[in-house]
Amino acid sequence: MTTSIVPLESLGRVHFIGIGGVGMSAVARIMVARGVPVSGTDAKDLPVMHDLSAAGARIAVGYDAGNLGDAQTIVAGSAIRADNPELAAARAAGLPVLHRSEALAATMAGHRVVTVAGTHGKSTTTSMVAVLLKEAGLDPSFAIGANVPALGVNAAHGASDIFVAEADESDGSFLNYRPLIAVVTNVEADHLDHYGTPEAVFASFDNFAALLPAEGVLLACADDAGARALAERTAGKGTTRVLTYGTAEDADIRLHDDGPAAVAVAIGAQTHALALQVPGRHNALNAAAAFAVAVELGVAPEAAAAALGHFTGASRRFELKGQGRGVRVYDDYAHHPTEVRAALSAARSVAGGRKVHVLFQPHLFSRTREFATEFAEALAAADTALVLDIYPAREDPVPGVTSALIADHLTNGRLVTASEAVDSVVAVAGEGDVVLTVGAGDVTAYGPAIVGALGG
Structure with a gap:
């Protein structure tokens, strides 16, 4: 993966191979909104491709080298095989080929970036943050790996300088982002087909936390052993601020969860009730993380708590x-x-x-x-x-x-x-x-x- 961010203005005309995927379409949607000339293809004719076409992208169904047209940069989805005719033609022509995360990182430049990582709960927590900030009037840009009914889409270009994004650890691509605030919901062994060992998974999260600047903050779940250990290792380095959230007694942002109608979060001496529309302890924890992000970005705690009541869930999440x-x-x-x-x-x-x-x-x-x-x-x-x-x-x-x-x-x-x-x-x-x-x-x-x- 790359170690530097490619400037958006240097990409020229961008062609997406596999544009119908939820992650790929999110990046394409934001680029179109920012005036980047976008084209794209997918094997199937998917509804999101019609949305992109209506927004100004040039869309084709089926893969063919001719679809590249005059593209200057290629973005290829992780599911695209090396023998894909468009990818093969792009490489033969010497065109730069970006991973989806690299293309997304290019759209983040100049923003205060909030990334949500973790083995589980990324999409829901990212969705909660985006809905909360939008309800609080901050109008963030966002890119989420699931459609969000309360937002109507899974990605959008916002008017503020805040960018909220899901950060996928499955292939290590979350190391391409440069967050100001990084949420880690949990850290467990998974994606061993990529990492090989649990230790390599944990090391990748250490590298993710190390991306934070001195003025940044790591928000880690105190209820999860892996995330707590990450918080302790990161705090020990003293390079960035570390805050924890959860039901644990020593959490900085303390969650009180006595059932669906009795969820509250405490920060400092103040406790704020959360009227959540989504069930489960895991969603209460996700809400505590979203609340902490909003407060870090200057949203009044009372407003943050009230805004969470507008979150109705993410697609395919219960x-x-x-x-x-x-x-x-x-x-x-x-x-x-x-x-x-x-x-x-x-x-x-x-x-x-x-x-x-x-x-x-x-x-x-x-x-x-x-x-x-x-x-x-x-x-x-x-x-x-x-x-x-x-x-x-x-x-x-x-x-x-x-x-x-x-x-x-x-x-x-x-x-x-x-x-x-x-x-x-x-x-x-x-x-x-x-x-x-x-x-x-x-x-x-x-x-x-x-x-x-x-x-x-």
Whole structure:
């Protein structure tokens, strides 16, 4: 990854390969708003591409070397393979090829940058920060890895000098940003297909914190062992300010969470009630982080607390898909055991005394191999756990690695095929129950199908 920020004005005409992706379209949307000539392609004709076309981008469906036109800089999505005809043509022509994060970093120049990193909770926390600041009248630019109903989009060019962005650690690209405020929600072993070892993951977060200037601040979650350890190591270096947030007694921004209607955050001697519309302890912690960011940026604590009440969630983050026969169906992007536990905990709080049924799709062969037992332990919190085949994403199959590695440990569930999944869920769901579709793959499509089968 690069160590210097490429000036936006030096990019010229920018072509995005894979422009339909949520992260890629976010960067393209901001560049178009800032007057950069943008073109882009994707394998499928996606709704966001129509939005970009209407905003002034030149869009094509399908990959072809001719689509490059007179582009001067190329941005390639992480899912684009080396033999992609557009990428191959760009490299043959000697055009600079930027990672999405490098292109996003170019749009951040001259801004007070807030980045949100962590193994889990990045999209939700970034969304909360953006919604809070917008409600408080600061109008930030933002780029988020999920659509946010309260904002209408996942990225926008704002009028202020504040830029809020999700910082993805999965491939180390979060080291391309230069934040003034860095939030770290948690630090756990994940993405070992990239890092190799847990120690390498922890070291990358140390490098991320080291990007902060002397006048900057690291906001780390005191309730998470990995984030707390990062805060302690960073504070020991004395190069930047460190603040912690959470329910821990020694947290600088203290969260009080006694249930959905009794969440408050204390800073100094003052305690402020939070009227949150999203359930779960993890979301209360995310809200505490967003509150801390806003106060750091000069928002009055009372205004920050009130603004959080406008956050209704992010796409695929415990998102209600509908209901039928008294059964509520939610969808969640959770794809790590800790995330699955958090999603099921939120489902329990919503279900009350009724049952929770989960349809889980493992994401990546490598992650399934590393965490099969932990996934089974997390899924044990459901009354019924049905497991689909692995969603491979960017990976080729690994011999011996199947969803059975998880399902074989379950006493409350089993494997299901794609064709029987919907009927299997509907057969066990009773009035008042909660159904949760979980995973980072195409399992999200099952939610509406389940709602339809329930007659909703």
